[in-house]
Amino acid sequence: MKKQVLFIQGGGAGTHDEWDNKLVDSLRRELGPVYDVRYPRMPNEADPSYSIWKAALAEEIAGLDDGAILIGHSLGGTILISALAEAPPSRKLTGVFLIAAPFVGAGGWPSEDIQPMVDLGSRLPSKTPIYLYHGSKDDTAPFAHVDLYEKAIPGAIVHRLHGRNHQLNDDLAEVAAGVRALT
Numbered sequence: 001m002k003k004q005v006l007f008i009q010g011g012g013a014g015t016h017d018e019w020d021n022k023l024v025d026s027l028r029r030e031l032g033p034v035y036d037v038r039y040p041r042m043p044n045e046a047d048p049s050y051s052i053w054k055a056a057l058a059e060e061i062a063g064l065d066d067g068a069i070l071i072g073h074s075l076g077g078t079i080l081i082s083a084l085a086e087a088p089p090s091r092k093l094t095g096v097f098l099i100a101a102p103f104v105g106a107g108g109w110p111s112e113d114i115q116p117m118v119d120l121g122s123r124l125p126s127k128t129p130i131y132l133y134h135g136s137k138d139d140t141a142p143f144a145h146v147d148l149y150e151k152a153i154p155g156a157i158v159h160r161l162h163g164r165n166h167q168l169n170d171d172l173a174e175v176a177a178g179v180r181a182l183t
Helices: 020-031 050-062 075-086 144-152 173-182
Strands: 003-008 035-038 068-073 093-099 130-135 157-161
Touching: 003 020, 003 050, 003 075, 020 035, 020 068, 020 173, 050 075, 068 075, 068 173, 075 093, 093 173, 130 144, 130 173, 144 157, 157 173
Parallel strands: 003 035, 003 068, 068 093, 093 130, 130 157
Antiparallel strands: none
16 A cells, blocks of 8 residues: 655645646655655645635545655645644644745744744644754745744754755655655
8 A cells, every 4th residue: 555645735826837746746756656645736826825725634634544644845834734733633644744834923924814833843743743844045935934943843853955945956855765764
């Protein structure tokens, strides 16, 4: 049986087909055929809404088996981790990976849609490892946001990737290695 990975795209017009598809292609190449990498199109990507994406995520996660891995890129990662903290899924997760996710709250981005990430670590599914990946040359979500996540999620495994941009230069080799190490 293939190991399930759910990849949640970032927000913005054309992101699914013009940007994050390259990340998913890299992930699929790196992981190989023993993984089922799912890449759903999130609703209204040009103008993401937390409540709408949260509902879509809940539906996608409900369709997974226990032991799935969740990966969120950019705003998709921010929404994913917020949704998991607000309403942990009934499914047992093997791990959650955030790639270049903007932090919402003190020191991070303001949001009228997403609540500040206070006590985030204590609200996440227990015993689910959280991995953070962020490039030092990210011109979308500041590199310092990974530090904010690290403080908000004690015990998170942090990968600061020097010289990598918001799309991690379309190379998810490190993320794939993290996924393989868990499964």
